[in-house]
Amino acid sequence: MxxxxxxxxxxxxxxxxxxxxxxxxxxxxxxxxxxxxxxxxxxxxxxxxxxxxxxxxxxxxxxxxxxxxxxxxxxxxxxxxxxxxxxxxxxxxxxxxxxxxxxxxxxxxxxxxxxxxxxxxxxxxxxxxxxxxxxxxxxxxxxxxxxxxxxxxxxxxxxxxxxxxxxxxxxxxxxxxxxxxxxxxxxxxxxxxxxxxxxxxxxxxxxxxxxxxxxxxxxxxSARSQRNVEGVTLDSVGHRAVTVGHGDSLAHAGAVAAAAGVQDVVLLSPDGRPAAYVDRAAAASVPAQVAGSTPVTAVSVPLPVGATVDGTLVGHALLNDLARATRLSPVVVALVDGRVAGLVRASDVIAAIRA
Structure with missing residues (x-):
């Protein structure tokens, strides 16, 4: 008591x-x-x-x-x-x-x-x-x-x-x-x-x-927040992303993203693990004439091992997985069948629950 x-x-x-x-x-x-x-x-x-x-x-x-x-x-x-x-x-x-x-x-x-x-x-x-x-x-x-x-x-x-x-x-x-x-x-x-x-x-x-x-x-x-929690999916809180190699240029990464109609890019390490993601603001600050000679790693943020979530989960299960992953990084990679499906930012998750 x-x-x-x-x-x-x-x-x-x-x-x-x-x-x-x-x-x-x-x-x-x-x-x-x-x-x-x-x-x-x-x-x-x-x-x-x-x-x-x-x-x-x-x-x-x-x-x-x-x-x-x-x-x-x-x-x-x-x-x-x-x-x-x-x-x-x-x-x-x-x-x-x-x-x-x-x-x-x-x-x-x-x-x-x-x-x-x-x-x-x-x-x-x-x-x-x-x-x-x-x-x-x-x-x-x-x-x-x-x-x-x-x-x-x-x-x-x-x-x-x-x-x-x-x-x-x-x-x-x-x-x-x-x-x-x-x-x-x-x-x-x-x-x-x-x-x-x-x-x-x-x-x-x-x-x-x-x-x-x-x-x-x-x-x-509380009921409204609970309803929002139950409706949380990868589509509602994440952004689709494409992948490029660790040694690719910023220009190549931009072309791949544009072809897919997305803004987020994830870098894969040589062993295929999501190792980093492109910082949009940093990438936008690079002049177009030098993007081809700028390694994509120069405008990327490293991702720690484990900063991934199961993109097939929904509701409380997805939030629990996000809570685990975002303790490692405020931005995490969503995987579906082992492949990169998108990026999820903790700030977007909070905004979705409060909406």
Missing amino acids: ILAPSWLVAVAVLTALSVPAARALTGLEGSAVWVVALAFVVLLFASVFLHEVAHGLVARARGQQPHEFVLTLWGGHTAFGGAAPTPATNAIVAIVGPAVNLLLGALFWGALALDVVPRGTVLWALLWSGAVTNGFVGVFNLLPGLPLDGGRVLEAAVWAATKSRYTGTVAAGWVGRVVAAGVVVWALLGPLSGGASSVVDVMWAVLIGVFLWSGASAAIR
């Missing part, structure tokens, strides 16, 4: 906000009421932690690997090693978190209903706090919009119906934006309609709305 620095801010703010409720429920004053308020907050985050652990345990049972449980200013989240492989797993992992909170809320409420704990005592106040906060966390997280768990369920439903994870994420992200806007509107309309909401309540609700909007927008951007 990781406690983000913002978690301490949340503890301090929520403790201060809980003091009036703790005072009303227990009648305590002074430092005692602050201790009870802090206990409310600790109980809340303990429930959030159990919420995240439930996500992790069910995800592991469904084949996902949870990496960490993080408590933050806005509650918590579970980081996984990869995305859910199926809509069913996505929905089941998402819904189990709120289900745990609703179960805890019911247990706390059941303990209150037994009426064996005297009203107004600290224990009674803690039971009341556990029932209310778990009920709120469970219901709120079931709202159908990302980044909430209910948004993951909606995402899974649309994904299953359309057979497109991208469509599911974008749809749930836009609903999440609607939910975020609704929270802000609700917060602002309360005081305007004569409600009893305090300034702090309004500010807190607006902050939650902003957080939800940010999370929904991030989900939409």
